[in-house]
Amino acid sequence: MAEVIVQNMVKKFGDFTAVKKLDLTIRDGEFLVLLGPSGCGKTTTLRCISGLEIPTSGSIILDGVDVTDRRASQRDIAFVFQLYALYPHLTAYKNIAFPLKAQHVPKEEMDKEVDRVVKMLKIEHILHRKPKHLSGGDMQRVALGRALVRRPKVFLLDEPIGTLDAAFREEMRTELKALHVDINATSVYVTHDQEEAMSMGDRIAVMNEGVLQQIGEPHEIYANPVNLFVARFIGSPGMNLLECRPETAENGKLALRMTGNDDLLDVPGNLQQLIKEKAERDHGLVLGVRPEDTSVHAADQEGPLPAEVYVTEKMGSYHIVDLSYGEEIIRARTSAYVDMEIGQNVRMSFDMDRVRLFDSESGQSLMN
């Protein structure tokens, strides 16, 4: 396995710049997820790494070697499109051996290679079964086995489970993660689904409009998004974002005047310094709060902001309560025992030790 370095890479299609000056290192043995909405440049990046596209400028370094000008077939890379597409009439063994057979590898060598892969994937017991007798996870292992026999340096996966049913998809992503834990193959996985990215990535690279926004471990990106795009994109539901403006309260301290409903929100000591400069220039801010850091209280209880219940979504182990506040919908994650009526008046509060602040013009976090 190997490290992949994408260096200063630009990819244009005519006048359209799909990827803008991308620098990205995929570590040896890492599972890196390229995440972003459609058109963000993630698939183009993957295709450039594979050699199916040639970068307009910049380079691709694979295992210390500049492969920018090499064709896909000369790069020792396995490009996997769908993880459950197997030849239905062939056994698991024959499916795995297929690429070697196509290259007329001698039988003895072929058996040795298949054996190596099979041990790695822990699928010795299913070798003689045909795909219709395999579970989803086993099918995935066989599909990867078929790629592994060619001894690739890197796996590239382009939304390989995107078209499956939700329940099956969840099973497959857990299986795939387990598989990665077992074999530690350097992998680049492209998806638009943040849940997939969070649940599988060792690290996630978030892209938007051809630009890398942030790269980090899932929990880092979740807790400390660098800008409003990442804040909104990561999390289900995403971070609540409220426009506000710093202002000096009666007690002389700085507080946030909420644009939505004109309420004044107290700010703890550690954030005072952060918003001081913004206050001096009367600069707009955006307050970011995760749904699990948002609490809902009865209308007659404490809680700085009045809101109205828009709708409640039952998720099984918890509820998401949508609250309408001014023109905005704010989402709160509550216990599954909370029951609220549509239209009910409530008060909401935020865990101010965990909130994020962004510059409303640049969209950048003030807290990095």
Add this chain to the structure above:
Amino acid sequence: MANLKTVSVTKSFGDIEALKDLNLEIHDGEFFVLLGPTGAGKTTTLRIVSGLEKMDSGQILLDDEDVSDWVPATRDVAFVFQFYTLYPNLNVRQNLEFPLKSPIRNTPQDEIDKKVAEVAKTLHIEHLLERETVNLSGGEMQRVGIGRAIVRTPKAFLMDEPLSNLDAKLREEMRSELTRLQKQLGQTFFYVTHDQTEAMTMADRIGVLNEGALLQVGTPDEIYHRPANAFVARFVGSPRMNLLKVHWKNDVLASPGEEMVFEITDTQRELLRKYDKPELIVGMRPEDISVHDERREHNCFEAEIYFKQSMGAEDILNLKFDKLVVQATVAPTRKTTVGQKICGYFDIDHAHFFDVDTELRIV
């Protein structure tokens, strides 16, 4: 508005039995979601209700009237496939009017105006009515799209995975819009999906369908907390319910190698005494398993952390226990490392028991 019933509906395509004696009762004004995997028979059901597909036997009752032999147009149900397509050459008002202007319906203009105004008010898009659709934001377009689907007042809306082509964020927003809207309109919604999250969050009641057979009908709470069988238990909930085959002998419930002995409640013991097989399936939701450093005597298994999935608001721990991988959800503040030995602890009050052969809930 109306109630809607399918009575003993069967349908085969060649050798494949798509629907086996389907009996559904959807109440007037209810948001009913039919949930199941691909090939379960969901879309076939909708098409039969709408009249687009003929059934082999059975009846469709709309407002207690047998409409089985009626052609689709006379059934007065609206079939909705997706919400987001708007006519770009028409403004918002014209888009909303479009379904009412169909020559079959011949709705008078003053009635059209009234309906459009009503829908615009419900969706908070009154100020957008004269706007060209190209000048709308994404959120506004969604609302107009929904508006166009619901501007008619049919007896029931039939919706076939209308959110499935949307990206995740938009789908989330549409879910709450649609739930809220249905409550405001009080219309009958019959909605099919393979996505359990959609079913759980939007439905008043859910029907779970698999291989043409209805497995359970109930409120989201009932389906989640009292699944009728192991299939429903695994299909609903994310991450999925853990299922373990265990031994049941002489009033003792334990894992096959007795690594884990359960201390069941009196009620559970009473229940299981009526069950006379030596094995059964225990189901445990990931949120009902907690992890501890110290071993406890009962309801506890020693495991190794295989890998961890950070989902943001919670972490999923994948625990290796006796050739199985058991998933537990924990707060992200709980510090754990891969490879660490820990004890998983079952909150036995929340255990589910299923028959080892039929996989039906033991009741």
